[in-house]
Every structure is written in C-alpha cells, then in structure tokens.
Amino acid sequence: MKDNVRRVLIIDDEISIRKLLRVSLEANSYHVDEAVSGQEGLQMAASQRPEIILLDLGLPDKSGLEVLRELREWTQVPVIVLTVLDSDNDKILALDGGADDYVTKPFSVPELLVRMRVALRHSQGVAEKKDLKSGPLTVDLPGHTVLVDGEMVKLTATEFNILKVLIKHKGKVVTHRMILNEVWGPNSVEHTHYLRVYVGALRKKLKTREDIPEVIVTEAGVGYRLLDLD
Template sequence: MRVLVADDDEQLVRALRITLSSHGYQVIAAPDGVSAVTTAAETHPDVVLLDLGMPRLDGVGVIQALRGWTNAPIIVVSGRTGSAEKIQALDAGADDYVTKPFQIDELLARVRALTRRAIPGTADPVVTFADVVVDLAATLVTRAGARVHLTPTEWRMLEYLARTPGALVTRETLLKGIWASEQITDSGYLRLYMSQLRKKLELNPSRPRHLITEPGMGYRLDLSDASSPPVVVGEE
C-alpha cells in the first residue's frame, strides 16, 4: 500500500518513512504542495498524509487539486490547532485531521481505518465515450479498436478528466497538476493540448461532443451519447 507523505519538515518525513515502512507501507515523499499534486498523479497513492503549511501550494490547495480526480483518503497532519483551519481542510475534502505532535500508533490506526473504508477496484476504471476507450490502469487509449498515441502531457490532461467524468476540472488544477509549477498561469497551454486531444478523440474536433470547455473555468468529460446535435461551446 502506497502512502504519500507531503510535508516540508525533513525530520518528520524521515521518521514517518521509517515507521510506515516498518509496518509494510511504501512511502513516497513530496516536499511542497505542487510536487504533492504531481507525485499523487504519477503514483496514485492509497492514502495521503498532508501538512497544511507547505511552500508553493498550501495544503488546502492540494486537497482541492486531488479531489478533482481521486477519492484516496487524505489525512491532514498539521501543527495548526484552530477550528477554522480544521473546518476549511475538511470542507475541501480531507477525511481526517491529526494535530502535531501526535502518537504514531494513533496515526497508524487512522490510516488503517480509512483504507479499510476505501472501495477496492475503483481507483483505475475503464472510461468509454463514443468509440473511445480510456483504460486508466493500463494508461491506454483506443479508438474504434485501434490504439491512440498520446503524448505524456495529453495523457495526463485526459486522465484528470477521465477520473471524474461529468465534473468540472478547473484550469488551476490542470496547470498545477500537469506542469508542477504555480508560475504557469497561461491557459493557452491548456487550449493547445485540448485542441490536440480533440483532433485525436472527437468525431468533429471543431464541434466537440465529449471534451467540453466550460468558459472561464476549465474542462469536463461528457460521456453521454445523445443523438441530438451538441451545443457549440467556444474556447476561452
């Protein structure tokens, strides 16, 4: 079972790595918020231990980004004891909140409890729309039975959308998750790669039926196959 420890406290990360590894967990570490998001997208951890006060992207931002595509349990491990911080983290999508300093046995018990509740077999579904099949476990896309070759960036953009079909994935989530930098704010990157995805996956790329733009907000993947002509949604 993979555990992502996202914290900029090197000593704490080292201690958690030793302890969790001794209990059979595979530990992956991320020293800041942006790398936490990208590492999670690359490794698909079974549970996330997350500090709130991290550089580049704070813990609440990380929670919001992760909840755009994964239901993996998130346990906040933070020195912030105020009720407002706890409420904000839980409202953003965290499953539990542990205050530093903490007893390692208690943390392990909470990890076990949350992972027992996780639904097995749903982390890597197969998503289909029109004649396209997206196998998230195999990182494979086919169209009409033939393999579609995507660049790594195209795949990651499609993966974010496919993990939460029908839901809006914000531009901020995609930019931070794909390029691992909060400095990249130009959504022209997104328009470029979305255009390429549509050329490879849509029947009519200029009138997309499934890879939909929500102007000013982001994108979503529509899995429906309505026979009526789609409403044309312009790019941002």
C-alpha cells in the same frame, strides 16, 4: 512491491517529520513516497497513484488546502491532514474540503496508523454495505433498523438520519456543517444547537446498558466521530 504493502505519499516540507514517518510506516508494511512541496505532491499523486496521502497544511509553494482542493478535482484517495494549526476553523476547512481525517502535530504514531487503517477501510466501500457495524451497533440502512447488542432500538427519523451520516463515515470526523446540510438542508448549517440536542438524545438511546461503550464521540468545536470499534 509485495501485494500486502500499501503505498502512501507524504507531502510535507519538514525533513524530520518525513524521516519519522518513513521509518514508522515502512516498519508497518507501507511503501513510502515523499514530496516536499504542494506541486511536487500533486505530480507524484498522479504518477505514483498512492492508496493514501498524508498532507501537511503548511507547504512552501501553496497551501495544503489548495493541494487538497486540486486532488479532489480528480481523485477520492484518502487524505489525512497533518497540521500544527490547532484551530477548529482550520480543521473544519480541511474536513469540509474533502480530507478524510486530521492529526495535529506533534502526533502519536500508533494513533496515526489507526486513522490510516480506518481511512483505507472506508475507501474500500464500507458505505456500500447493507449492514454497517461498529462494535455493539448494527444499522440496516434499507430496513431503517438499529440494533445494539442484537436488541432493537427505536429512533426518530431525524435521529436515524444523523446516525446514517455518521456511520457512512465511520471512524472519520464529520463536521457540524456536513451533518446539518445532509439532515436538515443547506439553510440550516448554522443551527448547531439543534444538532447537539439530537445527538445527545441519540447517545442515550444507543447506550442501552452501562457496559455498552459510547460509539459517538465529540470533536470539540468541529463535529462528531462514530468510532470504528470493529
């Protein structure tokens, strides 16, 4: 296998989806392995050691959430969930269970490729860097400083902590529960109204001019995503 080819494992029982993904991914320098059941997917994840996994939630032998839980017992390989289930609860369960992102079927192949690139970058230690960036935004975690287009922006301690959670997971959806747990603690995971107020204030501070793009987007009913604008 060539050095620049990334290995992806598709765990999906729909042959049409696997065929579409194989053609699209191989055209974009991915090596594709396929599994048609949860158990086969777990075995191939262990034997083939993919760099990223595309996981369907509706598998014939066990749920995708169960497969995800078993994967997370031994690996942090990026997992993007593919699902026809469009309820907020399904997305939240997948994300809280350790998925890096989700894409709802039918999906846009270009969007999926972008999500995969973001997940792969994140897995390579983005969160370990001192300076974290997204477009005009630069955050120095140790120094607790935030710059927008090179200009200092003053944030409250709570606003900074919310931004820190989002930027550590840049490009990924972070659920309300995950943010509330990290910023306020486990006893506050139901207080989403607090979070909406603080995120609204944070957005205003980060948009220092009209031409500055929004970097925090809302995933309705689920959480927030800090865009990967690099």
